[in-house]
Amino acid sequence: MKSLADTSTGPANSWELCSNSAIRRASRRLGQLYADVLAPSGLRATQFGLLTQIRTLGEPTLRTLADALVMDLSALGHTLKPLIRDGLVTLAPDPQDRRARRAHLTRKGLAAYARGVELWKEAQSRFDAQFGKKESAALRRALDLIASDEFAAGFTVQKIAAPKK
Amino acid sequence: MKSLADTSTGPANSWELCSNSAIRRASRRLGQLYADVLAPSGLRATQFGLLTQIRTLGEPTLRTLADALVMDLSALGHTLKPLIRDGLVTLAPDPQDRRARRAHLTRKGLAAYARGVELWKEAQSRFDAQFGKKESAALRRALDLIASDEFAAGFTVQKIAAPKK
């Protein structure tokens, strides 16, 4: 396998040129690898991520959850549908703000999540083993940065400040 | 914005823990940013990537294209539908292998691609400016590695060799 530090060869293909295509491509691959490992839990990789966020945030409103996931609010609503249908998640109105709905994990949802965590640990440790623990952590930091609002603001501001230059 | 090299703070959130969730999240964000820039071309970011690959590979069979994109063959077929419907791409049977179909860019497809390229350059240069040119290249190498068959093989082999351990 080509080392990460190897810059000797030129761009072997166009993926090394377009950040967006490259990240989608890697996303598809990694999604498959994680999906295979998580399959016994009955959860898709994305669903596991969703449950994890709900768990982490407590009982977030959909708005909060969508922001944390850097996801469109309506997309989140759609994505939650199967989980609600299968009884892993419920939505309850927020008494403080009657527009809002808060996501809860049901007992069944917690159980699925617990199974998922065990499998996820396996997947993550394989990833770290294959990619390098240090590199893995660095990659996640980089991805976290790209996903941040600050990054988007900086990217977009350039458009306004210098539309064509 | 937090520097990439900054390891002083602990995991601020669960994204720094799960590579798969992190990459999907960054993917969503970056997809939005590129989509906004590419919008005037009438192409989605994914569609631009698709046209680029077809262009790069010549007149690839769907199988070849799917492999290059690390995409399921049937998913590719579905994704191509809008482009075929809109007359940007055509599929022609391969005389050598009558099972295969080769993707071609039409004149209209080439024109859309050309418009896309100009916009893409703008997006890519904004990305490089925001993320750092060197870091950007390194990131693409890392993503390319993750997407590679070798990476997948190494990841999967661990399952067989050491199921739990």
Add this chain to the structure above:
DNA sequence: TTGATTTAGTGGTATATGCCACTATATGGA
């Protein structure tokens, strides 16, 4: 040659995700 197996694609179905239009609720003034 012919039958078993593999490979390329297609169509159906399901999830993932985005945009837009619309409703309900909250909020910030005049």
Add this chain to the structure above:
DNA sequence: TCCATATAGTGGCATATACCACTAAATCAA
């Protein structure tokens, strides 16, 4: 108080992407 605006969600529609079952064609083997 009451209206203008902003915010939270929902539903419809479109694309992105996966799996499965199925067909057609190529390939391999006896």
